[in-house]
Amino acid sequence: GAVVSQHPSWVICKSGTSVKIECRSLDFQATTMFWYRQFPKQSLMLMATSNEGSKATYEQGVEKDKFLINHASLTLSTLTVTSAHPEDSSFYICSAGYRDRGPGYTFGSGTRLTVV
Amino acid sequence: AQSVTQLGSHVSVSEGALVLLRCNYSSSVPPYLFWYVQYPNQGLQLLLKYTTGATLVKGINGFEAEFKKSETSFHLTKPSAHMSDAAEYFCAAHFGNEKLTFGTGTRLTIIP
Numbered sequence: 142g143a144v145v146s147q148h149p150s151w152v153i154c155k156s157g158t159s160v161k162i163e164c165r166s167l168d169f170q171a172t173t174m175f176w177y178r179q180f181p182k183q184s185l186m187l188m189a190t191s192n193e194g195s196k197a198t199y200e201q202g203v204e205k206d207k208f209l210i211n212h213a214s215l216t217l218s219t220l221t222v223t224s225a226h227p228e229d230s231s232f233y234i235c236s237a238g239y240r241d242r243g244p245g246y247t248f249g250s251g252t253r254l255t256v257v
Numbered sequence: 258a259q260s261v262t263q264l265g266s267h268v269s270v271s272e273g274a275l276v277l278l279r280c281n282y283s284s285s286v287p288p289y290l291f292w293y294v295q296y297p298n299q300g301l302q303l304l305l306k307y308t309t310g311a312t313l314v315k316g317i318n319g320f321e322a323e324f325k326k327s328e329t330s331f332h333l334t335k336p337s338a339h340m341s342d343a344a345e346y347f348c349a350a351h352f353g354n355e356k357l358t359f360g361t362g363t364r365l366t367i368i369p
Contacts, residue, residue, distance in 0.1 A: 184361045234300050244289055244351050248300040
């Protein structure tokens with residue numbers, strides 16, 4: 142149980158275009174979704190936390206107008222990278238929070254974004 | 258400040274040898290603790306977690322970890338390393354503020 146499906150696995154886009162990444166909770170309702178960015182050989186950096194039906198809370202230094210997060214339903218959250226630039230190239234991972242004998246977190250498989 | 262520290266960014270062990278990955282936390286109240294494994298270009302997979310109860314936690318793939326409050330530690334061990342254990346390992350903590358705090362990760366290399 143507690144499976145999160147993340148798509149696409151990888152995407153290449155041209156500079157200036159927008160890219161949408163989707164995360165779906167397949168067998169549970171994800172009231173809270175977390176979006177991370179991971180640079181090569183580094184740990185995960187939390188970008189934002191989203192709760193279903195409300196605006197996302199962004200971490201300090203993360204541009205909310207560039208990284209649009211939507212969590213309109215209990216099973217779907219999306220991250221849109223707007224006007225992408227090469228420096229936005231990275232590995233993006235979503236995670237859903239759930240409760241099962243204490244707090245738990247399940248992660249998507251990640252999206253490798255390359256902006257050319 | 259609440260934090261998670263992983264000692265050793267790189268650990269190498271021989272196949273069949275003991276695996277020990279270290280994790281310490283800093284907090285006045287013991288957090289919930291997690292170990293995750295990440296293979297290249299993949300998300301994180303939960304190995305095990307400690308919430309309450311028994312301090313020795315057994316996880317998948319033969320891994321286990323022991324919560325030691327007096328040492329503020331949650332080290333991950335496996336008696337006998339396999340080649341398939343080569344990956345990045347992350348210790349994380351839930352300090353009660355909804356989100357996870359991650360350590361910097363440890364890259365485990367298995368020597369044939």
